[in-house]
Amino acid sequence: MKHTALFTALFGASFFAHSAITMTPQPDPDNAAGYIVSQSEIAAAEAAQTSDPMYAIWSQALETRPNATVEAIDEGIATNPINVKRVERVFPRSDWDFLTHMAAPEYTYTRFLRAIGKFPAFCGDYTDGRDSDAICKKSIITAFAHFSQETGGHIAKDNISDNPLALEEWQQALVHVREMGWIEGQEGYTTGCGQDDWQNKRWPCSAGQGYFGRGAKQLSYHFNYGAFSEVMYAGDATKLLNEPALVADSWLNLASAIWFFLTPQAPKPAMLHVIDRTWVPSQRELDAGIGYGFGTTINIINGGIECGEQNKTKGQPVNRIRYWEGLAAHYEIPIAADEVNTCWQQLPFGSLNLQGATDVLYTNWDGNWKYYSDRPGGYSFECELVGYQTAYSALEKGDYEKCVTNFYGSHAGWPTVRVVPDADITNPDGGTDNGNGETPTEPNGWSETKVYNTGDQVVVNGVTYQAKYWNQGVNPATAGEWGAWTLVSGQVTPPVTEPTPPVTEPTPPVTEPTPPVTEPTPDTGSSTWLADKAYTAGEQVIIDGVRYQAKYWTQGDDPAANKQWGPWKKA
Incomplete structure (x- = not known):
């Protein structure tokens, strides 16, 4: 994705870091082993890394309506949300019925409308000249092409005994509501459950439950049920972890597919933003054959198994493409000249070399391990965006602060961190910020026991000094030119000393010159490394x-x- 460069690959960056963000952690008065940082500094650090407009677009696309509002949606009523009314107009019940002759009874048109009503961005309004109705229809038909593969009947048209209506395979979507071979009450797909890791702490498996595929997108595994549950139930991960059958037996069976459609999986974009062209492929992606078209939606769903030249004739992608082409032709979906239906010519997203990438945005926070010489202990007191899944999302409000406070203190030897209101942050002299942006000056001179942060000022013998970086116990008057302090104002008066009478050195005796001593070459079997050096x-x-x-x-x-x-x- 071509955007403002925000990311420097961890292993391509210097171990010593400098940040444009000012972080001034103060000792925590309630915890001798901890520090406090201000809410404004946390907000500034997060904003600096998510300033690209795509972060706001992604977050907006994942906004949801309350379930009480969603469950009041029904076909044809005046109170339906605007995006639901658009769906009723461009994809009415007659179209639904045409594509669902074989569908399981758990899938209904009303549940389809409710699933869409949960997410205002699906079939939402575009105010920049793009055709909202056309994008909506193309999004629905794209989804049905994938439904036909994921949960379809796959019965040949001429198989009259099993397909008496001679339906096209692209008319056979949503046949299965549960993964074939699995029933409720059967444990399964519990790989990873019970491990001592962040996924199990955030999304703990429920005893006796199975997390096999359910719904139009065949949602699987506890970490996906937990994440989806948080979206559906206002942050409550346990609802669907305890009751996974809801993903089969309620409108969530279709909402899970809409959620997937709208969610970016960095570096993969959201499927919606490929269709509506909010996403702009980076040169790195173009070089890998990844551009606009249905083929890229295959890459997003299952690129590692279905994309690449080795999968050119494989059943799954061939089916998806047949279903898409049949549906697109029937519904007269226009295909732009730069759109490609296939993905055999693409590298899977997971195979892209992202080492040192500056044109790809990431959506997960992890602790910033770099060393900062101007901060206590060299710790960053920040989190940074990374290209792998973590417990903290850049698209979730409050997750950055959680990353900072949860990450620090959970690692041996690292300090704990509390985020406090700005008014609770005090200056080294115990006073509060003067509120006008000026740097307060220590009125009582320098103290050997106090912690000084970058920009702090003290007065010693009438001379004002300013801290260059975090320090403690460094006397400004004796720090020297290259020390932790710089002179701001005043004049340093050198001490007055009595002149010392000249000392006459005795003439040394003449001695024979001593031949130079040559240091022996270190024994290649010995060690020249010193642990304390x-x-x-x-x-x-x-x-x-x-x-x-x-x-x-x-x-x-x-x-x-x-x-x-x-x-x-x-x-």
């Missing part, structure tokens, strides 16, 4: 005959430990 980038050491070179500043990290992402490499 600090090494900078480029310095080399020898351990047991092997030479190692520091990749960045390090102290106490054994080069021979062979850590893949550690500070040493073999020279």
